[in-house]
Amino acid sequence: MRPLLVEIARDTLMNALQHVTKAVDVHNPIPILQGIHIQARADGIIFTASNASMTIRAESPQDGASVTVRRTGAVVIPSRYFHDVIRKLHDERILLETNEQLIVTVKSGHSQVRLCGMDPYEFPSLSGEQSAPRRLSINSASLKSAIKQVATMASTSETRPVLTGVSVECNHDSITFIATDGVRLATRNLDAEGNISETFRAIIPAKNLYEMSKMLSSEDEITGIEVSNSRVRFATHGLKVESARIEGAFPSIMNAIPQAYLCEFTVERAHLLAAVECVTVLASDNIIKLVASHHLLKLLSRTPEVGDIENAVPLTEMSGEGFAISVNGKFLTDILRHSDCSGVRVRYAGPTSPIVILPDDPNISALFLVTPVRTHN
Amino acid sequence: MRPLLVEIARDTLMNALQHVTKAVDVHNPIPILQGIHIQARADGIIFTASNASMTIRAESPQDGASVTVRRTGAVVIPSRYFHDVIRKLHDERILLETNEQLIVTVKSGHSQVRLCGMDPYEFPSLSGEQSAPRRLSINSASLKSAIKQVATMASTSETRPVLTGVSVECNHDSITFIATDGVRLATRNLDAEGNISETFRAIIPAKNLYEMSKMLSSEDEITGIEVSNSRVRFATHGLKVESARIEGAFPSIMNAIPQAYLCEFTVERAHLLAAVECVTVLASDNIIKLVASHHLLKLLSRTPEVGDIENAVPLTEMSGEGFAISVNGKFLTDILRHSDCSGVRVRYAGPTSPIVILPDDPNISALFLVTPVRTHN
Structure with missing residues (x-):
């Protein structure tokens, strides 16, 4: 194994490690899969980590400033210890060197760390699939x-x-x-x-x-x-x-989206989100009730033996009949948190159809559905 | 039970709850001990929570602005739900009202919450100890x-x-x-x-x-x-x-503090803390070795099969002989994090005596001891 020797800025190294460690399988019983593959090449350093489902490669190109490759080579370093040690080093420049016995020496300021490296040839190679992508x-x-x-x-x-x-x-x-x-x-x-x-x-x-x-x-x-x-x-x-990729057929969504609506309104997203979060606190099994009428949406919930809560948000636009329906408050919260716009459009298509929520913004072509919950009251 | 009626600013209420909830015993099977006692008096509102070991009282005096008591009375409210609900209310003013059935109504903006309260007479009374304090x-x-x-x-x-x-x-x-x-x-x-x-x-x-x-x-x-x-x-x-209070006799510390020293040095606290934290990453059982000599403190540790690490910090002042000793790196980290000063003085009194650490600041009269660990090397 060719021993590598590189100089790298601490921030550059930390940045690469933060990305690739996302793919390290820390629970894998095979030590090499808990490691990070480091390859020093003439054009820079490549950090790779891989689990069965995902491989992440971060490239730090040789630029004479933050990365200098003095000797090319490769090694696999145990991810957790390496990351923890680098995090605790405070000097700007870090020198990484390996020897023939795969011992990795990390030098920085007054610190010198030696870690047992692993054979890079044992690291799973990246898929070399031949089908035209x-x-x-x-x-x-x-x-x-x-x-x-x-x-x-x-x-x-x-x-x-x-x-x-x-x-x-x-x-x-x-x-x-x-x-x-x-x-x-x-x-x-x-x-x-x-x-x-x-x-x-x-x-x-x-x-x-x-x-x-x-x-x-x-x-x-x-x-x-x-x-x-x-x-x-x-x-x-x-x-x-x-x-x-996951094998299989994804369900067709076209059947799930209701095509005609009995009621439609727009509402300020932040306002509705705050009301849903508030009412969900007292929602038994997270079930909250929505009652739309006269340009007002009432939100209600209760937990037996504890209490109940009622909240209301004004609707900025409303067409069609009023309605009452129960949904999972946490699911509605997730949708509203992620809809990334100032207003949302809500559509009701009947008691057994999913509620449709759309960002009220022509530039965001997104759509959310949430299936109502059947309740006895 | 006299039903209370108060108006309170959200921030004032949140502040009081954040303090008193520290004494709520959320795992207590007796519901009243998971509650917060609220007493509305002519001069303000008193919030009290209590577990077997600690009681916390927060007073929000009536000031006509953030606190207005319209009707005096008392109630106990379930802590968790109350705190969670108040956190989710966004309007500035909150109205708390109880009725004869101990139902607590919280009104704020468009929200109305009803919670089942508990009888304040069942709440443990504060100790009325008669001994002269x-x-x-x-x-x-x-x-x-x-x-x-x-x-x-x-x-x-x-x-x-x-x-x-x-x-x-x-x-x-x-x-x-x-x-x-x-x-x-x-x-x-x-x-x-x-x-x-x-x-x-x-x-x-x-x-x-x-x-x-x-x-x-x-x-x-x-x-x-x-x-x-x-x-x-x-x-x-x-x-x-x-x-x-805890009953019993606290061990006398005078015997534990070494009275004569073989070596004494001062060192920059942040510098030593960083070095100890760094070396502890590779310390098997958290044991790190300190070697002081020639105005330099070396820190060493190793984890078998993984690697070793060496670090060094310069000493600003040193008297006496050099020494080598092993200590628990996490314990040393705790001491250095809490010593609250820019420099520390370290004293060594022999291989079986505790290490003494003092803030190098005449205004802070503090002293820390850490007992060395016996090692085989």
Whole structure:
């Protein structure tokens, strides 16, 4: 094994570690899978961590300032100890060196750390899938917002694995994200950058997508997406995240969205969110009742033996008949927290149809559904 | 039961609740002990919570602005629900009203909450101990700092109950706080405001003292302390905290403090703290080795099969012979975090004597001990 020798700024190293450690499987009994693969190349340092579902690569290019590669080579370092030690070093420059016995020496200021490294050839290699991938590009800030809105609505139960994923459908010039846990549903549509030659569908584990979204910049950057038969890759400013795909057919959402409404109103989002959160405090099993009438939405809940609560928010616009319906207050809170706009439009299509919630903003093409709860009163 | 009716500003109510809920015993199977006693009097509202060990009273005086008492009376409200509901109300003014059936109605803006209250006569009454208390006054900011330094060193194991307490010794014009868990010890001395006629000792549960210190202002205020046979009371800006005393004899610390030293040095506190925290990351069982020589303190640790680490800090002053000793790195970290000064003085009195650490500041009369760990190398 060729011993590496690199100099790296503490902040650059911490930044790379913070990203890749998201893919480290700290509970894996095989030590190498608790490690971070470090490869020093002539053009920079590549940090890689991988679990069965996700691989994250962070590249720190050689620039003569924050990264200097003095000798190329590779090693795998135990993630937890390495991260903990680097966090506690306070000097700006860090020297990493390995020897033939795979001992990693970290020098910084008055500190000298020696850690037992592992053989980089034992690290799982990145998939070299040969099928021609389909590619598209998307604005990073929009992608981050879309994933935040949609991914939290996916199921966390493994009973139906497809529902733990987000369905990504690409249709020439737009991309649609859909997630549902069977009780609520979120969908968001984004324009792709440039035309896309092909159409495709993929189901991506929601938790991978969510971790990836946290690494995306809110700046006006571009994220490249590459979809091949078994994997999806995202690439943005020095980071590559590869996720497994979930096999199976995602349920069709078109049947779930009611097409005609008995009542529709708009309401200030922050105001409605505060009222829902307040009423949910006393909601037995989180069930709150919504009663819309005369440009006012009443919210009610009760917990037997403890008490009840009533709240009201004014509606800015209302058409159709009033209605009364019960929903899960926590689910409604999740939707309102993630709808990212100042007003929302709420549609009621009857006592057994899901409530439809839309951001009242023509620039955000998102839609949320929440199924009502049957109650005896 | 006389039904109360009060108007109170949300911030004033939240502030009182945040203090008194510290004494609510949320796991107590008796509902009334999970409650907050609210008494509306002509001069203001008194909030009280109490568990077996501590009682906290917060007074919100009637001032016509933030507190208006329209009808005096009392009730006990379930703490958790009440606190959660108030937290979620966003309007500035809150109206609290009870009826003959002890239903508490909370009105604020568009919200109306009804909670089942409990009979205030069932609430444990505050101790009306008749023994003449001994009184003293102390600067609140100094008291806060002293408790922070000392209380964290008390034992958390119930094996020797006296060690879960802080010994408070009052000797005419000064007061001494001492805590030890048998391995480390902290003591701090403060001047009392004015002369005190009597001397006394009391052992106060460290966790009560610590909760109380968090309520103390860092401003230049005064805290009154009253010690009676079974209780200690603290009073400061509208808050009264009463704690049980721990029975028993606190170990004498005079025997524990070494009187002659083989080596003594001073060192920058932040620098030493950073080095100890760094080295402790790789310390098996938290054991780190300190080696002092030639105005340099080396710190070393190792975890078998993982690696080792070495760090060094320069000493600003050193007298006597060099030494090598092993200590618990977490304990040393606790001491250094709480010593509240820019430099510390460290004294070594031999391989089996505790290390002495003193703030290098004539205004802070504190002393910490940490017992060395025997190692085989």
